[in-house]
Amino acid sequence: MSDPAPEHASGLATAGPADPEHDRTASYALDPGYVRALTDRVVSTTGESVPTYSPFTGQPLGAIPQSSTADVETAYRRAQRAQEAWAATPLEDRSRAMLALHDLILDRQDEIIDLVCWESGKARKHAFDEPLHVALTARYYARTAHEHLDPSRKAGVVPGLTRVEVNREPKGVVGVISPWNYPFTMALCDGLPALMAGNAVVHKPDAQTMLSALLGVQLLEEAGFPRDLWQVVAGPGRELGGPMIERSDYVCFTGSTATGKVIARQCADRLIGCSLELGGKNPILVLRDAAVDRAAEGAVRAAFSNAGQLCVSMERMFVADQVYDRFVARFVERTKAMRLGSGLEWGSDMGSLISKAQLDTVTAHVEDAVGKGARVLAGGRARPDLGPYFYEPTILEGVTPDMTCFGDETFGPVIALYRFHDEAEAVARANAGEYGLNASIYSRDGKRARAIARQIRCGTVNINEAFGATFASIDSPMGGMRQSGMGRRQGAEGIHRYTESQSVATQRVVRFAPMLGMSDQAYARMMTANLRLMNKLRRK
Template identity: 75%
Template structure:
């Protein structure tokens, strides 16, 4: 796999020899010229670089050029110029480019999958989730553009005389701060509706997965989006995050709750909007009438997809007494049968954690729980034989409130099991804590499960599925309640957040003031009579 772009003046953006026999990246097929072609997409003039290593085995992948506040300012300057022209293009043209992106993503999926796995270490089949989700999102918004963005007629105060329309106009330049755990879909999917709505984007992907985000930016170029409409900067959020928020017309952030609160405060100071998808401690309810085998299969995906490094992953299982033992037996058996590996192979059921920091957190949570009396039913230890940051899929029983993993998000392949006697108690325990992102309910009684879902304080609830039913249904909103976030991605809410609603009212004939010598008192009586008539006619 090579890059068509020439090496930029000033030398390569990565260290290391170009001799494939001695380049540690050669075993991955990641050529230095290819990396340079991607990093040229950055707005970064500091001369500083940050090393990027693969979590698969610690091999160096790149030295990524770093941006500063001045680069952020330049990125916004270029994006604003591009946005002014882009906002005047037709919705049909914007949609057509999105459809070309859909096709490109599917055609180039092997390249995308390779890069996701190199940077994140996730199993290849979990990397495909990202490719598929980006394609779904691009196609959905392209096909439904008019539904979300066309001017809408609204009721006027005087029927036939007051014409009211609502326009959905772009905010301007959207700032997106994206995480490392889903480096392709979260680098692109929040920004695609922003572009369709007529905005430009300045994005800061996480430093651990910059190359995947830059490949996404290249595909946007190849699909036909105008130059400078999508600008990418690189650097720690603590250094350039504030510069983005200080210039954006709207901010989209995905990450920790602590950082999300900081972002929200900065946005509030500027009176700009933001959407935040934050942490979770997601519950999974197995009711007494659940199909145990189906629930156990879903439990493995809910817990260990992307090694548990997924905002909507399950960390807490509440299982009815009637099926507890059978469910635990099947869940443990399926977990122990998983194929583990830090490779590019399709047959891996789970890949590695992304970093030493994630491994340290997961290890500390398990050791704390075991030290305080929790029992390990499966997994429970690091696997350096598989990869430097690999940790086994782990199931714990007997977790109590004094243990760290009881209420604190682990964000790794560690789950806890709890029995329940009463469904109302199970829902109350599922709602315990401050998070409310995703939940699953397994039952063969669909209406009852859906009724129960209304009482679960989570933004998405999946019936007889782990998370994919809501995550992949891009016509429906997705986001968190309580400290799991604010705002929604996907669906109408996912694109309207990037627009301003503008009401335009045209008044015909009658004016809203006395006419022909009418007194103010008489005018008030006329308007009162009109209000009563409208009520009688059933008007709003």
């Protein structure tokens, strides 16, 4: 990075474009041969392609071949054939491939991060989260495969005479539709447990970040997974989504609530399952006993990581009267000190938004709020001097229900501050609205904060942390309540969603019918007495 540019009127310190002589711009990220090696993995016979662009400059990075509905059918046929052999592969062999992927990702993390930065425009420190999260996911499911997938013994109805086992059988071919905001981790993290459970994947990444997803598929092959096991198609969701759902045995989608509802209806028509991580308007609560400096540091990450383009980032902050003024002063100070910049080097605190459409949404939300009386405490404007889609990290005060950003998801670097008088009020306001994805609570009293967390209607709650504690704890489930989705990724739920449970019971000696000339009535009396006895013995 070059030296910081002079501080602007808004108070934000900024980093200018990288010095071409010192910028570690990796040539492979723009090299046509490198791009072709990735895009060869797209199932496409149309002869059509569309360019993908870098938000840093607005210039094209490469051309992505487009898939037809016939290509979708081809992808599913290939995946289905590969899945049949893969399902018969021992768990030990699947785990070895998963652990090889773990090491390969760590070895190649600079390449992954560079490509993610080029395609998404995010700061390098936020791009680092992506290989980190995928490596954690790969290692977790490799190490816990037997725990989650081995046949398990259950209690039989007649102790000692009824043996019951539950098997976990793969669904078949899983359709994964992944978003642009975390193009590497969201491309892989949902599909890895599907592979571990013996499934194949047909994947449609978002058009804006295809290359990062395709790099992930290349690494899967290099780690030892069969090539046809993970198929990639490219094209508009409105054209390929329906054919994918028609051929999938299960669907995993991350994106908007509106699209998620359409997918849920289509899956219901076929009686197949789906998991959906959808929108959020996530709250952060700063309680009266919070450590102010720690809360202010966490709030910066909560609101502005990946320029706010994170499903679990915070857009509403409720701060107790007792610490409001001190907290706001520290939060504004930290926000204004953030370094904005483009390029591949470490040092920037925030990068670019992904597109003009995203910039337009953020701009419209802030202008609407300010026009109706909200106050800008930091940020509040676009920064075309840094790149076409940069927008300053923005803190608003005085946001009211008639403003668009009060209840609608902005999905950008904008957060609204609200003062509260008592914690019951804060919980009620945090639960207001239709979403329930993630929340954060700052307090020195962990026990009290955990009790308050039980009252928050969100799928994950982080205490004294923005979102990383739950996001990186792969053994725990992650997902949304209410309009923020259904199903969970991570943990046991994250892999069991891709399996069918099969109960197998072996009965010995007695049968479930009258024996030795016993009448039906006598049989009923005997079974009733047995039930009473089992209850007295406190048996299940």
